Amino acid sequence: MAEAWAVEYKNKTKKGSYYRTRAEIAGQLVQKYCPTGKYLDFGCGQGFLVGNMASRGYEAFGCDLSPEMLKIAQKNGEELGLPSNRFCVNEENDVPFHDRFDAISILGVYPYIQDHDLFTRRIREKLRDGGLVVATCTNRVSFFTYGALLLNLFRIKNYKSNYKSWLHSNYALIRTGTWSGGGTSWRDIGRASRCYSAQSFDEMFLRNGFRCLDSVDLFNLSLLDKGYAERRPAGKWVARRFAWNHLAVYEKIG
Ligand SMILES: C[S@@+](CC[C@H](N)C(=O)[O-])C[C@H]1O[C@@H](n2cnc3c(N)ncnc32)[C@H](O)[C@@H]1O
Numbered sequence: 001m002a003e004a005w006a007v008e009y010k011n012k013t014k015k016g017s018y019y020r021t022r023a024e025i026a027g028q029l030v031q032k033y034c035p036t037g038k039y040l041d042f043g044c045g046q047g048f049l050v051g052n053m054a055s056r057g058y059e060a061f062g063c064d065l066s067p068e069m070l071k072i073a074q075k076n077g078e079e080l081g082l083p084s085n086r087f088c089v090n091e092e093n094d095v096p097f098h099d100r101f102d103a104i105s106i107l108g109v110y111p112y113i114q115d116h117d118l119f120t121r122r123i124r125e126k127l128r129d130g131g132l133v134v135a136t137c138t139n140r141v142s143f144f145t146y147g148a149l150l151l152n153l154f155r156i157k158n159y160k161s162n163y164k165s166w167l168h169s170n171y172a173l174i175r176t177g178t179w180s181g182g183g184t185s186w187r188d189i190g191r192a193s194r195c196y197s198a199q200s201f202d203e204m205f206l207r208n209g210f211r212c213l214d215s216v217d218l219f220n221l222s223l224l225d226k227g228y229a230e231r232r233p234a235g236k237w238v239a240r241r242f243a244w245n246h247l248a249v250y251e252k253i254g
Pocket of ligand 1 (some may be wrong): 019023042043044045046063064065066069090091092093094106107108109112113
């Protein structure tokens with residue numbers, strides 16, 4: 001299962017792909033607000049961003065829930081000269097390193113987290129005062145979600161007798177804005193209604209001791225994302241409501 005995901009993930013993180021671009025934007029934002037220091041990519045997958053940040057001069061670390069992903073990340077890190085102890089498997093929602101970090105990125109991970117507030121407070125404890133989080137959330141009423149639902153409607157024939165799985169992906173898309181919903185059971189997906197808009201994500205960080213410094217909203221539709229850095233106020237308004245991913249930088253306060 002993890003190997004299959006690893007292959008799929010490798011394709012999704014090719015140069016110019018959506019995930020790769022998202023990670024590069026996150027790296028640039030970290031550099032803008034915290035030009036040096038100790039950096040962690042939580043849910044690092046195959047470790048692309050860890051390597052990228054290390055090459056920008058950060059003391060970069062990565063952790064992931066999946067041991068298979070971690071092995072690949074370690075191997076990729078070794079090729080860049082990073083010691084294997086820069087990577088560690090984490091227990092559900094826990095940061096597996098003792099030190100505090102100057103910046104932590106959490107990209108594409110929140111859909112898998114059950115209790116967003118609790119997790120965000122744990123992350124806060126692992127940051128130095130004034131430290132940064134760069135995180136993404138999925139907007140469940142995005143253009144991408146509408147498109148995916150429409151596509152699924154036409155693909156019903158491909159599911160043949162497995163209509164339960166067809167219903168499952170539709171339900172996951174409606175509830176969470178992602179194909180899998182970040183969970184396997186109907187019950188998990190049913191619970192996953194907490195934080196799937198830019199506004200609710202910002203509010204969640206605010207009530208857990210952060211303030212928002214910057215944000216970018218990405219559609220996952222390359223045409224609409226081309227001018228993301230130069231959007232006018234109307235474009236920003238639309239993107240904040242209908243883009244698929246909200247990527248924001250939050251600073252630890254208090
Ligand atoms: C969609 S991938 C994103 C990977 C990478 N952050 C990126 O943006 O390209 C989600 C990753 O989060 C990991 N993950 C899911 N739940 C996690 C958790 N509770 N703690 C750490 N990693 C987790 C998965 O194993 C997977 O590698």
